[in-house]
Amino acid sequence: MFTPCPSERSKQIADRVERFVRDVVAPYEQDPRCTAHGPTEELVDELRAKARAAGVMTPHILADGSHLDQRETAAVLKRSGLSPLGPVAVNTMAPDEGNMFLLGKVASAAQKARFLEPLVRGDARSAFFMTEPAEDGGAGSDPSMLGTTAVRDGDDWVINGRKKFITGAEGARVGIVMARTGDGERAQATMFLVDLPHPAIRTERVIDTIDSSMPGGHALVLIDNLRVPADQVLGEVHEGFRYAQVRLSPARLSHCMRWFGTVTRADEIARAYATTRKAFGKLLIDHEGVGFMLAENLIDLQQAALMIDWCAGVLDTGSAGTSESSMAKVAVSEALFRVADRCVQILGGNGVSRDTIVEQAFRELRAFRIYDGPTEVHKWSLAKKIKRDTLGASKHG
Structure with a gap:
């Protein structure tokens, strides 16, 4: 598919x-x-x-x-x-694919040689330090709540804060740290490149989560007086939120691409089972309850494939694709989760075992409905756009 x-x-x-x-x-x-x-x-x-x-x-x-x-x-x-x-x-x-994309767009030539090239060669992994603990009141789906701070000290910046759900932090050699660098009416943030491991960045624990596909897991991290030279600022000071958008729209879509492949494979496994396993005198697929689930999988997969291709085409025009990537992320993550859920159901006991990847596909897709922005946050963002566009049109109508 x-x-x-x-x-x-x-x-x-x-x-x-x-x-x-x-x-x-x-x-x-x-x-x-x-x-x-x-x-x-x-x-x-x-x-x-x-x-x-x-x-x-x-x-x-x-x-x-x-x-x-x-x-x-x-x-x-x-x-x-x-x-x-x-x-x-x-x-x-992820997060390497998104980090490579961001560095390719924003990093200086010297930064690319030092931080990007080892990632492209596959010699190193990276981590993106943005999300913060909710218990600290830090940034999650709302990046303006960023609590980690970076303060200028001579030719360096000194960073302090805590980060949570930092994918791949354990074992990473390249870090991109997002920190607040300005206060006032409009929040400002900056991104910093860091060599890892670093004594000022300490893992408090690796969090047990439902998914298990990404090396290093998802860590809770303390950043304690991390000193970063000014030449390791990624791009311009105070432009961190803008650069995050450069990264996030393509990264959301990349998640859709990868998990589409995994769920396609899960569907293949379910199809093979349903066309060879017999129950009550006939193949499972000949039972309407199972055959209809596979038909619904086919429909959801085709719709997801078209949504991915459409959003990718929008990004290829040079558009930021913020709304389009939100639509794609919601539609694809929800559709692929439905497919994974049906595959578990079709396989029965085998579907909840780890004898195939179907069980893992189900877990990964359940997590994806939250990662890179929960479905509800994207819908809320789209609703705000609908309101702006509609009210704007009525004023000029």
């Missing part, structure tokens, strides 16, 4: 990635190094060595450093997601 690749180069890359993920990566899905907090560093390194040998490392970024456009990226990332381990193996996983 993949829409046609938009270019010959994306087709060739996507086909290579799919063969690699199905033939090489999928057999690792039962590996004991797949832990509750993601694959271990040893497993990540092993898979990436195989990806390099197969010529599929960071496939969406070309040898000359240029990036596939968003529609081409969708073709490739959907194939990488055919296994939950696929994006980790070929280096299209």
Whole structure:
């Protein structure tokens, strides 16, 4: 269930990635190094060595450093997601994919050489330090509540605060830290690049969460008098919120691409089961209750694929795609969760076991309905836009 690749180069890359993920990566899905907090560093390194040998490392970024456009990226990332381990193996996983995109757009030449190039090679992982503990009153879906501060001290900035649900912080070598750098009526923030590990950035604990696909898990982190030189400011001072939008719209869509691949595979497993397993004298698929679920999966997957392709096309025009990415994130995450849920139901007892990836697909998609903005926050944002547009039109009508 993949829409046609938009270019010959994306087709060739996507086909290579799919063969690699199905033939090489999928057999690792039962590996004991797949832990509750993601694959271990040893497993990540092993898979990436195989990806390099197969010529599929960071496939969406070309040898000359240029990036596939968003529609081409969708073709490739959907194939990488055919296994939950696929994006980790070929280096299209969050948060690295989004961080590479941001650094490619905003970082200086020196910063790219120091922080971006190791990520593109797959030699390092990264973490994006933005979300903060709700119990501290910090930023979550509302970034204006950012509580972490950065204060200028000579040629350095000194950063203090706590961050929560920081994906991949354990084991990361590159950090992007978001901190408040101005007060007043309009909140201001700045992004800082940091080498990791760093003694001033300490993991308080790795949080047990429903999902388990991302290396390093999701950490609660204390930042205690972190001193960062001024030349490690990413982009311009006070522009952190604007840069976050540069990253967030494509990153939301990239999540949709990867999880589309995973749920496509779950549907394949459910189809295979329903067309070979018999009950009450006939194949499961011949029972209307099961056949209709598979038909609904087909409809939801097709709609999700078209939504991804549409939003990618909007981003390719140069638009920020804020509203479009919100619509896509809601529609795709909700549709894919419905598909994953049906797959669990079709497989019955096997669906709630870890004998296949169906159970993990269900868990990952339940988390995705919250990650990168809960469904309700995106709907609220869209409702505000509807109000602005409607009232604005009535004034000029």
